[in-house]
Amino acid sequence: MANILVVDDELGIRDLLSEILNDEGHNVELAENAAQARTARGRSRPDLVLLDIWMPDTDGVTLLKEWSIGGLLTMPVIMMSGHATIDTAVEATKIGAQAFLEKPITLQKLLKAVEAGLARSHPRKPVVALVPAPADLAVDAAMTGGLALPAVADQGPQGCQSFELDKPLRDARDEFEKSYFEFHLAKEGGSMTRVAEKTGLERTHLYRKLKQLGVDLSRGKRSAA
Known part of the structure; x- marks a missing residue:
């Protein structure tokens, strides 16, 4: 940096x-x-x-x-x-x-x-890597101008997360929110500033929310290391 x-x-x-x-x-x-x-x-x-x-x-x-x-x-x-x-x-x-x-x-x-x-x-030349889609374009690939989207597994540690729906709404919501914030923390390298910006929450509210959900704040930084 x-x-x-x-x-x-x-x-x-x-x-x-x-x-x-x-x-x-x-x-x-x-x-x-x-x-x-x-x-x-x-x-x-x-x-x-x-x-x-x-x-x-x-x-x-x-x-x-x-x-x-x-x-x-x-x-x-x-x-x-x-x-x-x-x-x-x-x-x-x-x-x-x-x-x-x-x-x-x-x-x-x-x-x-x-x-x-x-x-x-420190000017840098942009690097653009295009992944050609197969002949039979998937719907989502066609919607992105013919470029294949990355696999779900490449979108972060929570990309393939599944949730158990046979539980009280509050518990299911907390489970989803925890996975949601863990995904963004990992994606942003543990930067609370960027996570706050991406999720639309004030930093103070975000800290309080993560603590309430029991999110490991060091996890994103470890993943980026």
């Missing part, structure tokens, strides 16, 4: 972004002002920087300009602010910022911006 530097004078923002990005498997370094950001930039050479605009000593736009003039803007920088004007965002983009995130930052926008920034920092 990537080394990401988060620069923000608000402790709550730093902790939140650090938790999310760590959960995604990234290495995160934190700085609460421009002075710490300069030191971290020189020491760790981050792959991407999340930079707050309004800070007490030197604002983010000034620091961005300093890096640009000094030839140090060698990594994608995403600006963040809850009070910046459109002119400020445009100025930062002209200097070299890749994107601008308005606070409060949503999980989806953060992950998309980070993914786009890292793709720019």
Whole structure:
């Protein structure tokens, strides 16, 4: 994964972004002002920087300009602010910022911006593997444009899960939900952030639900190792 530097004078923002990005498997370094950001930039050479605009000593736009003039803007920088004007965002983009995130930052926008920034920092050629379908296309293969779908067994450890229906509804529902979450944990490599996004649940609610169902939270990470 990537080394990401988060620069923000608000402790709550730093902790939140650090938790999310760590959960995604990234290495995160934190700085609460421009002075710490300069030191971290020189020491760790981050792959991407999340930079707050309004800070007490030197604002983010000034620091961005300093890096640009000094030839140090060698990594994608995403600006963040809850009070910046459109002119400020445009100025930062002209200097070299890749994107601008308005606070409060949503999980989806953060992950998309980070993914786009890292793709720019480390571009990769897309690899597309097409599996030709047999002459007599199955219905589901025909619906996917003539490409054969992967076997159910390839869709995760719960791909062939069966359920006993001759039991109370509550028990059957709990059994299904446990298998459902175990499948997504394994598929996402144990990332609670991505499982929350895929299932449409808040992280706090998700943790509580998994604990209630007795789901082994380490199972997904072991499967990905």
